[in-house]
Amino acid sequence: MSEGGQDATVGDLVVATRQGAPRAVARLISLVENGAPSLREVMAALAPDTGRARVVGLTGPPGVGKSTTTSALVRAYRARGERVGVLAVDPSSPFSGGALLGDRVRMNEHALDDGVYIRSMASRGHLGGLSGTTPQALRVLDAAGCDVVIVETVGVGQSEVEVAGLADTTVVLLAPGMGDGIQAAKAGILEIGDVYVVNKADRDGADSAVRDLKYMLRLGSAAGGGGGGTDSADAPGVAVAVAWSPPVLRTIAPEGTGIGELVQALDDHARWLASSGEDVRRRERRAAEEIEAIALTVLRGRMVGVQAGGVDVLARAVAAGELDPFSAADRLVAGLTG
Amino acid sequence: MSEGGQDATVGDLVVATRQGAPRAVARLISLVENGAPSLREVMAALAPDTGRARVVGLTGPPGVGKSTTTSALVRAYRARGERVGVLAVDPSSPFSGGALLGDRVRMNEHALDDGVYIRSMASRGHLGGLSGTTPQALRVLDAAGCDVVIVETVGVGQSEVEVAGLADTTVVLLAPGMGDGIQAAKAGILEIGDVYVVNKADRDGADSAVRDLKYMLRLGSAAGGGGGGTDSADAPGVAVAVAWSPPVLRTIAPEGTGIGELVQALDDHARWLASSGEDVRRRERRAAEEIEAIALTVLRGRMVGVQAGGVDVLARAVAAGELDPFSAADRLVAGLTG
Numbered sequence: 001m002s003e004g005g006q007d008a009t010v011g012d013l014v015v016a017t018r019q020g021a022p023r024a025v026a027r028l029i030s031l032v033e034n035g036a037p038s039l040r041e042v043m044a045a046l047a048p049d050t051g052r053a054r055v056v057g058l059t060g061p062p063g064v065g066k067s068t069t070t071s072a073l074v075r076a077y078r079a080r081g082e083r084v085g086v087l088a089v090d091p092s093s094p095f096s097g098g099a100l101l102g103d104r105v106r107m108n109e110h111a112l113d114d115g116v117y118i119r120s121m122a123s124r125g126h127l128g129g130l131s132g133t134t135p136q137a138l139r140v141l142d143a144a145g146c147d148v149v150i151v152e153t154v155g156v157g158q159s160e161v162e163v164a165g166l167a168d169t170t171v172v173l174l175a176p177g178m179g180d181g182i183q184a185a186k187a188g189i190l191e192i193g194d195v196y197v198v199n200k201a202d203r204d205g206a207d208s209a210v211r212d213l214k215y216m217l218r219l220g221s222a223a224g225g226g227g228g229g230t231d232s233a234d235a236p237g238v239a240v241a242v243a244w245s246p247p248v249l250r251t252i253a254p255e256g257t258g259i260g261e262l263v264q265a266l267d268d269h270a271r272w273l274a275s276s277g278e279d280v281r282r283r284e285r286r287a288a289e290e291i292e293a294i295a296l297t298v299l300r301g302r303m304v305g306v307q308a309g310g311v312d313v314l315a316r317a318v319a320a321g322e323l324d325p326f327s328a329a330d331r332l333v334a335g336l337t338g
Numbered sequence: 339m340s341e342g343g344q345d346a347t348v349g350d351l352v353v354a355t356r357q358g359a360p361r362a363v364a365r366l367i368s369l370v371e372n373g374a375p376s377l378r379e380v381m382a383a384l385a386p387d388t389g390r391a392r393v394v395g396l397t398g399p400p401g402v403g404k405s406t407t408t409s410a411l412v413r414a415y416r417a418r419g420e421r422v423g424v425l426a427v428d429p430s431s432p433f434s435g436g437a438l439l440g441d442r443v444r445m446n447e448h449a450l451d452d453g454v455y456i457r458s459m460a461s462r463g464h465l466g467g468l469s470g471t472t473p474q475a476l477r478v479l480d481a482a483g484c485d486v487v488i489v490e491t492v493g494v495g496q497s498e499v500e501v502a503g504l505a506d507t508t509v510v511l512l513a514p515g516m517g518d519g520i521q522a523a524k525a526g527i528l529e530i531g532d533v534y535v536v537n538k539a540d541r542d543g544a545d546s547a548v549r550d551l552k553y554m555l556r557l558g559s560a561a562g563g564g565g566g567g568t569d570s571a572d573a574p575g576v577a578v579a580v581a582w583s584p585p586v587l588r589t590i591a592p593e594g595t596g597i598g599e600l601v602q603a604l605d606d607h608a609r610w611l612a613s614s615g616e617d618v619r620r621r622e623r624r625a626a627e628e629i630e631a632i633a634l635t636v637l638r639g640r641m642v643g644v645q646a647g648g649v650d651v652l653a654r655a656v657a658a659g660e661l662d663p664f665s666a667a668d669r670l671v672a673g674l675t676g
Contacts, residue, residue, distance in 0.1 A: 040664040043662040044662040044664065044665060047656075047662040051657065051659045136663070280657070284650070284653045284654055284657045285653070286657070287653040287663065288650065288653035290656070290663045291652055291653060291656060291666045292638065292641060292649060294663055294666075295641065295667040295670045295674075296634055296637070298668075299634070299637055311626045311629055312626065314626075315623070315625040315626035315629060316622055316625075318385075318625035318629060319389065319622045319624070320389065321386050321387070321388050321389045322385070324381040324382040325381060325474070325477075325625065325632055326377070326382070327382060328625075328629040328632075329629050329630075329632035329633040332633040333636050333637060336637075
C-alpha cells in the first residue's frame with residue numbers, strides 16, 4: 001500500500017519532469033544526489049526520453065570567469081529559444097553542503113526563466129568523483145527537454161578529465177596572466193578541449209596567452225596527441241571526416257564580447273560530431289563509464305557486508321602486516337562473487 | 339623454468355629492498371606504477387616489513403612552495419639520521435609521462451644521499467586517483483626502512499582529500515596573497531589538515547593569512563567539523579585523549595625559517611596519534627581503502643570480459659535509450675558474480 005503511494009509520487013515526478021516542470025526536475029536531481037533507492041525506477045522510466053540534449057563541458061582554473069561565461073552562453077541559447085540546463089559541479093569539497101556557491105548568485109538573472117534549469121552539485125566522496133552522480137543528473141535534464149546542458153566545473157586535478165568524459169563538446173576556459181595556474185593545468189588541458197577560450201581578453205597578456213596556446217596545441221597535434229577525428233575512418237568507402245582542430249577564441253564574458261563566436265564554434269563542433277560519427281562514440285563511452293560507476297558502487301556496497309565484520313577485519317590484518325593487500329582484496333572479491 | 343628465473347629476480351629485488359638498496363626500491367616502485375603481475379608476490383613478501391614508517395601528507399595549491407618545503411623537511415630529518423622517502427604525486431595529468439616534474443630538480447641536493455628516496459608519480463586514470471598506486475609505493479618505501487615518507491601532492495580537487503586519507507599526519511601549505519586559489523581550496527582544506535603552514539611568511543599578507551586561517555579553523559571546530567580526536571574516547575575507564583587542535587605555523591622554506599617548528603609540530607602530532615590510538619585507526623582506514631581499491635580494480639578488469647562484447651553492448655543500449663544505466667549495471671554485476 002505504502003509502496004503504491006511511493007510509486008505514485010515517483011511516477012508523478014517522472015511525468016512532471018517529462019513536461020519540464022522545474023520543481024519536479026529539482027526533486028529528481030535531489031534524488032540523484034542522495035542516491036535514493038527509487039532512482040532505479042526513475043531512470044528506467046526516463047530512459048526512452050534521453051539522448052537528445054547536447055552536453056557542453058566547461059572547465060578551467062579558478063578565477064577565469066567560468067560562471068560569467070556560462071551565464072552568457074545561457075543568454076545566447078535562450079535568445080534562440082533553446083531550453084538550457086546548467087550543472088555546476090564543485091569538486092573542491094567532498095561535502096555537498098560545503099560547495100562554494102557564492103558566484104552562483106551571478107546566475108540569478110536566469111532564476112525566473114522557466115526555460116533554464118540551474119543546479120549546483122558537490123562531487124562528493126572518493127569513488128566516482130564527477131562521474132558518480134553527474135551522468136544521472138544529466139539524464140534528468142535531458143528528459144526534461146533541455147536542448148543543451150552545460151556542465152561547469154573547476155578544472156583542477158581529475159575533474160577536467162572527467163568533465164571531458166561526460167561532454168559531447170568540452171570548452172576549456174583560460175585567462176591571461178595566470179602564470180603558475182595555467183602551467184600546472186596545461187598537461188591535462190591540452191588533451192581535453194574541443195574549443196579553447198581566452199576570457200578576459202581585454203587584459204594584458206591575452207595575445208601571448210592565445211599565441212602560446214595555439215603553439216602548444218599545434219605541437220600536441222603534430223605529436224599525434226590531439227584530434228578526436230583521427231580514428232573516425234572506420235567504414236571503408238565512407239568519406240573520411242576531417243579531423244577537428246580545436247579553435248582558440250577570445251571573450252570578455254561580462255559584456256558578451258566573443259560569445260557569438262563561441263556559440264558558433266560549439267555549433268560547428270556539434271555538426272562535426274554528427275558528420276564524423278564521433279557523437280555516437282562519445283555517448284556510448286559516456287554510457288559505459290556510467291554503467292561501470294554504478295556497478296562499482298553496487299559492488300562496493302556489497303563489500304561492506306562481506307565476511308564477519310566486512311573489510312574491517314581484513315584491514316586490521318593488513319595494517320598489522322599479517323596479510324598483504326592483494327590477498328585481502330582476493331578474499332573480498334571471493335566473498336562477493338563466490 | 340622461466341618462472342624460476344622470474345621468481346629469482348623478484349625475490350632478489352625484495353631482499354635488496356629490505357636492505358634499502360635504492361635501485362631495487364626504484365624498480366619495485368616501477369612495478370607498482372605499471373601494475374605488474376608480480377606485484378602480488380612482492381607485496382606478500384614485503385608485508386611483514388611494513389607498518390613502521392610515519393606517513394606525512396603535504397598538500398596545498400600550486401605555487402605555495404611545496405617542493406621547497408619538502409626539501410627542507412628532508413634536510414631536517416636527515417640531520418637527525420632518519421631515512422626519508424618522498425613520493426611526489428601529480429594529479430594534474432592522467433598520463434605518467436605528462437607529469438610536470440620541473441621543480442623536482444630542486445630536490446637534486448638529495449640525489450646523492452642514499453638515505454633519501456625520491457620518486458615522482460603521476461596519478462593516472464579515472465579510477466583510484468592517488469589511492470590507486472600510492473599506498474603500494476608507500477609499502478615499498480616502508481619496507482625499505484624509511485622512518486618518514488612524505489607524500490607531496492598539489493591540493494586540487496579530490497587529491498587533497500585523498501592524500502589525507504593516506505597520511506598519518508597531513509600538512510596543508512598555503513601562501514599569502516593567493517586570493518581566489520585559497521578561497522577555492524578552503525572548503526576542502528579546513529577539514530583535512532593536522533598542521534597548517536603559511537609559507538613565504540615574509541610576504542605581504544602573511545599576518546592576515548594566518549589570522550584568517552586560525553579564525554576559520556576555530557569556526558570549523560566550534561561547528562563540530564574539525565578535531566580528529568573527538569571520537570577517540572571509545573574505551574571506558576581509559577583517559578580521554580585531548581582533541582588535537584591543528585596549529586598554524588609560518589615558514590620561509592628556502593632559508594629554512596620555521597622548519598624546526600614544523601618538525602616539532604609533526605613530532606607532537608605523532609605523539610598525539612600514538613597516545614590517542616588514532617594512529618591505529620588511521621592505518622586501518624588506509625588499509626581498508628587500499629584493499630577496496632585493489633578489489634575494485636580486479637572487478638573492473640573482469641567487467642571488460644563479461645558478456646559478449648562486455649560493457650560495450652550494454653553501453654550501446656543505454657546510449658540509445660533502450661536500457662537504463664541501473665539495469666545495465668545489474669546485468670554487468672550479475673555477469674561477474676552469478
